[in-house]
Amino acid sequence: xxxxxFILGTGGMMxxxxxxxxxxxxxREGELLLFDCGEGTQVSIRRLNLRWKKISVIFISHTxxxxxxxxxxxxxxxxxxxxxxxLYIIGPPNIKEYIEQNCRILEMYxxxxxxxxxxxxxxxxxxxxGYKVRAFWLCHSRPCMGYTIEEDIRxxxxxxxxxxxxxxxxxxxxxxxxxxxxxxxxxxxxxxxGDVMGPARKGRKVGFVTDTAYKPGISGNVKGADLFICxxxxxxxxxxxxxxKKHLTSRQAALIAKEAGVKKMGIIHYSPRYSYKELTILLxxxxxxxxxxxxxxxxxxIIIPYGETPYEEENHG
Numbered sequence: 001x002x003x004x005x006f007i008l009g010t011g012g013m014m015x016x017x018x019x020x021x022x023x024x025x026x027x028r029e030g031e032l033l034l035f036d037c038g039e040g041t042q043v044s045i046r047r048l049n050l051r052w053k054k055i056s057v058i059f060i061s062h063t064x065x066x067x068x069x070x071x072x073x074x075x076x077x078x079x080x081x082x083x084x085x086x087l088y089i090i091g092p093p094n095i096k097e098y099i100e101q102n103c104r105i106l107e108m109y110x111x112x113x114x115x116x117x118x119x120x121x122x123x124x125x126x127x128x129x130g131y132k133v134r135a136f137w138l139c140h141s142r143p144c145m146g147y148t149i150e151e152d153i154r155x156x157x158x159x160x161x162x163x164x165x166x167x168x169x170x171x172x173x174x175x176x177x178x179x180x181x182x183x184x185x186x187x188x189x190x191x192x193x194g195d196v197m198g199p200a201r202k203g204r205k206v207g208f209v210t211d212t213a214y215k216p217g218i219s220g221n222v223k224g225a226d227l228f229i230c231x232x233x234x235x236x237x238x239x240x241x242x243x244x245k246k247h248l249t250s251r252q253a254a255l256i257a258k259e260a261g262v263k264k265m266g267i268i269h270y271s272p273r274y275s276y277k278e279l280t281i282l283l284x285x286x287x288x289x290x291x292x293x294x295x296x297x298x299x300x301x302i303i304i305p306y307g308e309t310p311y312e313e314e315n316h317g
Contacts, residue, residue: 060091138212151203
């Protein structure tokens, strides 16, 4: 099952030529999950030729304008086609009022159901087919959430040679074992999945964090992520300003990635003070702490492959 992240925008505060506002779209076997929706998000979706009508959920970190002003356009765009499935919008307190007031004042024509969920407590906020989305509090100037999408555990590796040695012929019995069922052999003995398969494996995990001061608890929530998209708004020389504005430097983002043991981190939500050339400063400072860091780019796509890590119960704190 394919999983791919599309970087729709990388900027913070204001859009710039060639740098749209921060938004990330995750595609998992055709289903689209949108994280934040700044001004002009639909332009990037069209530029990437993505099937925007497949967006099932929009997750909002917080209600600052650079993270929500693209929502009205998405809502109106979705009314241009026949849509039977509801659109979920999930975010912190005030997101419901924002959506409802926009729909009323702009007299939007909406021909599908919109389900809005305001997050009051951290934890699982959405469950899809084979995955869960968790939300956790960040530290910003207004209520702000980080998110992870975590796939369900996968069965372990199936070893055909073990099945044959136990007199299990190739065919339906192999499929039953891989589905977790016990089977009977021709001589009356019982074979369990664990007899022919390795330990259960983790599904994939993606973390999305933006607009927050450094907070040690973030690392526990994004622990072991295959891909961690994290704000790195300022260079280290701006650490004081970052603290006052409740944002991260790229080095602080790298500290979180290192603490969490993620596989790779993409920095996002750049301050407009940095030109494209100057973004290399952010990258250099982050890579000094966490080498597997890269700069996200507008309209970039990132394949997220399966890993082979055995499943272990996580403590989401």
